Amino acid sequence: MKIDANLGSDLAGAPAAAEKLEREGYGGVWVAEAGSDPFLLSLQAISATGSVTVGTSVAIAFARTPMTLATVGFDLARHSRGRFVLGLGSQVKAHIERRYSMPWSRPAARMRELVLAMRAIWACWQDGDKLDFRGDFYTHTLMTPFFAQQPHEYGPPPVYLAGVGERMTEVAGEVADGFFVHPFTTDRYVREVTLPALERGRAKAGEEGFDGYTVCGSAMVVTGHTEEETAKAARGIKRQIAFYGSTPAYRPVLDLHGLGDLQPELTALSKEGRWREMTDLITDDILDEFAVTGTPDEIGPALQAKIGDIYDRVTLYTPYRIDPASFFPDGRGASR
Structure with a gap:
C-alpha cells in the first residue's frame, strides 16, 4: 500500500510543495478542484517531480466535455512520461x-458514457481509429x-473515478482503471x-477481481506530537465527520453502523449553523470507526493493519496543521 499526499490549491507554491512531498517519500501527489485549476496544478507538480504519481482527485467531469478532458489528459500523460492519472x-x-451552468441528468449513466467517449477519442489519436462515437x-x-x-509512447492516462452511491461505484468498476473511495467511509x-x-462493475466488463485495478482510499488520521496536538486533531476530524454526516446522500454509511438517526439531527443543526453542537455529537466510538489514531510513527x-488489504494507495486525510514529513520519521518514505 502506497501512502499519497494532497498538494493543496496554491498554484504559485505548487512546484516547491510537490518536490518536497516527493523528497519526503510519498508515493503520489493528488490535486483537487478547489480554488485553482486542477490541471494547471498537475502540470506544476509534474514539472517539479520525476518519479511520483501525479493526478487529479478529482477534476469535475460534468463541468467539461469528453473532448476537453481527453485533450488535457493526453497532454499531461505525455508531459509526465506516464505518471499522470x-x-x-x-x-x-x-x-x-448553478455553478458551472452545465447539464445534469442520470449521473451514473452520463459518467459511463463520458469515459467511453474519451476512450474513443484516445483510440482515434493513439491507434488511428475513426472517431465515430454516438451516445445519449x-x-x-x-x-x-x-x-x-x-500518438506518443506513454499513451492515454489511466482514468480513476470517484463515487459514493453503489450505481456510480459499479460504473467505476466497469469503465475506469481505478476508484477513489470517499473519505466519509469505514473499513466495514x-x-x-x-x-x-x-466487483459487479468489473464483471460487466468481463473482468474478475482487481488485478490491474487500483483502489484508492482517503484515511482520516488523528495524530500529533503532543497530547494537546492530538486532542485538536481529534476535534478537527470529528468536525469533518459531522459535516459529511449531515449530507443525506452519505447516510448509508451511518446506517450500516446503526447510526442512521444521527444524519437528520446533523442536517438540522447544519442548517442553523450550529457547527460546534454538530461536532459534539460525534463520540469517540464513532471517531474510531472512521479514523485511525496514534503518534505519527504509529499511523x-x-x-496497514486496518485497511492494508483493501487499498492499493491511501491518502492521509488531516484537516489540521501537521508537517507531512512527520509520518516518515525513519526517512524511508511510503513509496519504497
Missing part, C-alpha cells in the same frame, strides 16, 4: 447546474488532422458495500 468526479446537481449524452464524429493529437462499509459494487503500521 486522470481522476474524475461528478459533483452534485446544484454545482453542475455525447456525440463525437469529427476529427481532422489539424486538431488531432499525435468498504468491505461490505463498496468492493462488491466495484503507517496502524493503517
Whole structure:
C-alpha cells in the first residue's frame, strides 16, 4: 500500500510543495478542484517531480466535455512520461447546474458514457481509429488532422473515478482503471458495500477481481506530537465527520453502523449553523470507526493493519496543521 499526499490549491507554491512531498517519500501527489485549476496544478507538480504519481482527485467531469478532458489528459500523460492519472468526479446537481451552468441528468449513466467517449477519442489519436462515437449524452464524429493529437509512447492516462452511491461505484468498476473511495467511509462499509459494487462493475466488463485495478482510499488520521496536538486533531476530524454526516446522500454509511438517526439531527443543526453542537455529537466510538489514531510513527503500521488489504494507495486525510514529513520519521518514505 502506497501512502499519497494532497498538494493543496496554491498554484504559485505548487512546484516547491510537490518536490518536497516527493523528497519526503510519498508515493503520489493528488490535486483537487478547489480554488485553482486542477490541471494547471498537475502540470506544476509534474514539472517539479520525476518519479511520483501525479493526478487529479478529482477534476469535475460534468463541468467539461469528453473532448476537453481527453485533450488535457493526453497532454499531461505525455508531459509526465506516464505518471499522470486522470481522476474524475461528478459533483452534485446544484454545482453542475448553478455553478458551472452545465447539464445534469442520470449521473451514473452520463459518467459511463463520458469515459467511453474519451476512450474513443484516445483510440482515434493513439491507434488511428475513426472517431465515430454516438451516445445519449455525447456525440463525437469529427476529427481532422489539424486538431488531432499525435500518438506518443506513454499513451492515454489511466482514468480513476470517484463515487459514493453503489450505481456510480459499479460504473467505476466497469469503465475506469481505478476508484477513489470517499473519505466519509469505514473499513466495514468498504468491505461490505463498496468492493462488491466495484466487483459487479468489473464483471460487466468481463473482468474478475482487481488485478490491474487500483483502489484508492482517503484515511482520516488523528495524530500529533503532543497530547494537546492530538486532542485538536481529534476535534478537527470529528468536525469533518459531522459535516459529511449531515449530507443525506452519505447516510448509508451511518446506517450500516446503526447510526442512521444521527444524519437528520446533523442536517438540522447544519442548517442553523450550529457547527460546534454538530461536532459534539460525534463520540469517540464513532471517531474510531472512521479514523485511525496514534503518534505519527504509529499511523503507517496502524493503517496497514486496518485497511492494508483493501487499498492499493491511501491518502492521509488531516484537516489540521501537521508537517507531512512527520509520518516518515525513519526517512524511508511510503513509496519504497
